[in-house]
Amino acid sequence: MKAVIMAGGFGTLLRPLTANAPKPMVPMVGKPVMEHIVELLRKHGITEIISMLYFQSEQIESYFGTGEKWGVNMSYIRAEADFGTAGSVKNAQQFLDSSFIIISGDVLTDFDLTAAIKFHENRKAQGTIVLTRVENPLAYGIVITSTTGKITRFLEKPGWGQVFSDTVNTGIYILEPSVLDLIPPKTEFDFSKDLYPHMLSRKMRLFGHIAPGYWRDIGNVEEYFNAHQDAFDGKVNVNLSGKKIDYPEASVLVGENTFVSHGAQFSGTVIIGDNVRIGPRARIFHSSIGSNSIVGRDVELNRVIAWENVSIGPKAKISEAILCKNAYVGEESIIEEDCILSDNARVGEGCWIKRNVKIWPNKEVESGATLTSSLIWGERWARDLFSDAKVTGVGNTELTPEFAAKLGAAFGAMLGENRTVAVCRGASNITRMLNRALVCGILSTGVNVNDLQTTPVPVLRQELRRGRLAGGAYVRLNPDGNEEVDIIFFDHNGWDLPASKIKTLERLFYREDFRRASIAGTGTIDFPVRVFESYRESFVPHIEKGILEKAQPRVVIDYSYGGASEIMPGILGELGIDAVSLNAFVDQRKLYYFTQNQSQALRQLGSIVNSLNYDMGFLLNPGAEKFMTVDENGDIIGIQKMLLKVTQLYCEVAHPKKIAAPVTASAGLEMIADEFGAKILWISSDHQAMMEAGSRSDIDFVVGTKGGFVFPGFQLGVDAMFVVVKIMELLARSGKKLSQVTGDWDRLYMAEKDVACPLAKRGQVMRSLMEHSERAARIIVDGVRVSEDDGWVLVRPDRKKAQFYILAESYSEETAKDLVKEYVKNIKNWQK
Structure with missing residues (x-):
């Protein structure tokens, strides 16, 4: 069997570690990450290897050469452009005439590849994805399999609402050569987003093999550091170079021609390369020191990753930091946690480098300086x-x-x-x-x-x-x-x-x-x-002007001191709408206060509508994307109820064939759709999903639970100005007041609750939820919406916080609350 190593990544999130090196060549416990992969392949008898190169390819080719040193035959293919993962492998099709394995050159793993290959052969699979279970599956492709291992669903890097399992794609694939015929040449084509969904749609034999053992994607600096700690702790079975020296309470591996001075102290696991000098009384814990480096006397290193040719002056103290090639740290300098000194970075004597500081290549910090960084949030941005x-x-x-x-x-x-x-x-x-x-x-x-x-x-x-x-x-x-x-x-x-x-x-x-x-x-x-004029010229033709002029609706609109106040009054006047404007000027001094007190503003709006005896009132947010509503009685209409009222109106007037709605929408939506013979496309509860649905030719109307609607034709995304006018048009065509738009759905009751769950347990909880609801009618789009005897319940991971959101609906308030309590209890149990 041949192997293909994917070695063309940019390593963007690993910068500045990858400032001068491709991602597969970043050192991992004394050798490049990709070298561990080559050794793993050789261990399982795979010696014919093709490396797919793209970014900074010369370093990889120069280091591995023909592969003879590792007992393999290494060849290389350079991509002329970024054609995606599958598109890249397509370039090697002429060399792949039998079953082959694909593996990334920037992961650390000790999987039993022989067992995975046997699984593939025994299932007579056309493709096998090697899977593993992780605590946080958000950054990976989620794979759901049947009891036989056949893949039933695949989601590439989902949001938390689409995390239905903690079983993820490791990027290790075993494929038959015929699968490559499905990949178009010289076209951007991805395994996860394109090839595998295509294989599933054609009902091809695509399986998932859950592999025991260690696997970690070296995707960012945090993962890189943690992979080292796992290696130090013995969690991964990799080949560590060096001669073992016995020290009390320490496991020390030392390379050739390395000198350790008297009084040096080691604890934990310490890996030292060739030609290294360790000074007297140096204290080193859980660290890796690259070849040709110098560690001065009385130096303290705690969980430090030092690449080759690093020099650390006497009495320096470094904790949980990464020192790249040719980095220099002067005498008595202190480097705190989560710092990085890139290639050729120099820190003078007596410096204090505060935590999270990253010194980029060839930069120098003068002696005696204290360096803090305005980019203390850098790790946060790097992840998200x-x-x-x-x-x-x-x-x-x-x-x-x-x-x-x-x-x-x-x-x-x-x-x-x-x-x-x-x-x-x-x-x-x-x-x-x-x-x-x-x-x-x-x-x-x-x-x-x-x-x-x-x-x-x-x-x-x-x-x-x-x-x-x-x-x-x-x-x-x-x-x-x-x-x-x-x-x-x-x-x-x-x-x-x-x-x-x-x-x-x-x-x-x-x-x-x-x-x-x-x-x-x-x-x-x-x-x-003429921007406002162009908007108005596009807006008006999509409204039934004659109907509004005849109905002459009277409305109160609160503009929230936002920019809509400069354009919407003119549109309302042109359409013959009698409108009273509130807070209809841009005022940044009042804007911030207003955003903190929208509930009060909404109550005031209702009072004004009621006292003026107007037809309705709308509160627009400052960006004119969302709105809240009060009816002719001044009563506030909740977002879910407004969703149903507008949908009812639209179905009565326009008779749509298909509408799109988020999974958080009331079951009343199904009642309305059934009454008017419309179908529902369930979508995620986010704006991108609304926009994508609105662009489809088969969708007539898109509703959202955050106060947004999309009427395809004029709208691209949510537009409170257009929707408010459209609602007035629908009411005029129906001859109803807002309070008169009712149905049996008015009796439905919703209950909701957030329940805490550590991020590391989310995937485990979602897997248990999928197993729990396997025999029930359910919607799996954004979280899992499960039909129960007396209602339904939605369980969805929060996208930002360490918690789950539970939403239930029933005709009985008590039943809805009981459903929420039941699933709160389930989620707590599933975390154990």
Whole structure:
């Protein structure tokens, strides 16, 4: 059997460790990560190896050569472009004429590959995915198998709502050569996202083998460090080089020509390379020291990973840090936890490097300096920079002007010189400041900017939809009313920036690999003047103007001091709607207070509607994406009830064939759909899912449980201005008041609760939930929605917090609450 090693990754999240080396060549307990993989293959009798190269390929080829040193025959194929995982292996098709195994060159594992191969052969499989169980499956592809091992479902890097098991794809595959015929040549094609779903759709023999043993993806600095600690603790069976020397309470492996001075003390596991000098009274615990390094007298090393040619001066104290090739630490310097000294970084004498500081290649810290970093949040961003298409952080603490400028430069570099983007912002001072910093970064890469200033998000989407711009960005206060700010990115068509471009943007941001424009090539700023007019011209034709003019609805609208106050009153006037405007001016001083007191504002809105005897009232959020409603009596209509009322109205008037709704929606939606003969497409409870559903030709209407609706045709995403007018149109066509839109669904009762669950237990809980509900009618889209005798219950992992969200519904309040209690108890038991 031949093996294919995937060795072309950029290692973006491992930077600065990968600043000068490809990811597979990063040292792991004394040798490159990929060398451990080669040794594992050789151990299981696999000696014909093809390495797929792309990024910094020369180092890999130079190190391994023909493979003779390891008893294997190594050949190489360089990709001419990034064609994805499967697309890359397609390039080797002519060399793969029998069953072959694919393995990543940047994982640490001791799996029994022979057992996996036998499993593949015994099942007569066309493809076998080697699986393992992990505590946090969020970053991996989730695989669900039958009792025979046949794969029934596959989800690549899901959100917590799609985590249905803790069994994940390890990136180790055994395939038959005929499978390669399914991969198009010179096309971006991925195993997890493209090939395996295609195989499942064709009912091919695709199996999953759960392998016992150790496996860890070296995906970021934290995983890299933890992999070392696991090796020190003996959790992984790998070949450690060196001669074992007996020390009390220590396991020490020493390379050739290494000298350990009298009085040096070791504890835990210590791995020392060739030609190393350890000074007198040095104290070393759980550390790896690369070849040709010097450790001075009285040095203290605690869980330190030192690469080759590192020099550590006398009396230096280093704890839980990584020192890369040729790093230098001066006498009596202190380096705290989670620090990284990159290649050729130099720290002078008597320095104090505070925790989380990363010193990039060739940088020098002068003697006596205390170095703290404004990037103390760097590890957080490294793990989770984007959430969907936005970056969120505490304003002026995490999202600083420097950060925004760097993010803008990465965005501009991704788009390319001489393109034009549109940016806009909320009304607050913090969003103005960060927007300007973002613009500076974009301009620095030679990209032009159309500054739309305080423009609502829906207007920005429509401006992008016109097709003249390469992308857009919006800076706002987080709608949850905390201290956080969001920077949202949009694609050229007005959609949220897709995952593929987010990945590119993240890579550019972390690598800081963006070209700066020349003085003459710096981008220009323009302030378009007809943006609102263009939006209105697109808006009005999608409304039945004659019906509204005849009905003359009377409405009160609270604009929340947001930008919609500058455009919507004119639209309402053109449509003949009698509207009273509240808080209809942009005022950043009141904006922040208002976001903290929306409940009070909603009660005031109801009181005004009631006293004026108007038909309804709407409270728009400052970005004009979401809204809350009061009826003609001034009564507040909850989000779930409004979802049902609008759906009922739309079905009565438009008779849709198919609607899309999130799994958090009331069962009343099914009652309405059944009454009018409509089908429901269940989707995730997020905006991206709503947008994707709205773009489908077979979907007539999209509802959301967060106060958003999408009427395909005009809308790209949620647009409170358009939806509010559309609701008035639907009411006018039906001849009803809001309070008169009722049904049997009015008797339904919902109960909800959050239950704590450590992140490490989430996958285990979801696997137990899937087993528990296996025989029940259920919806598996965003969490698991299970039909019970007297209602239904949804269990969904929270996307940010260490908890599960439980939502239940029934005609009986008591039953709904009992369902919640039952599943709270289950989740607690499943964690044990």
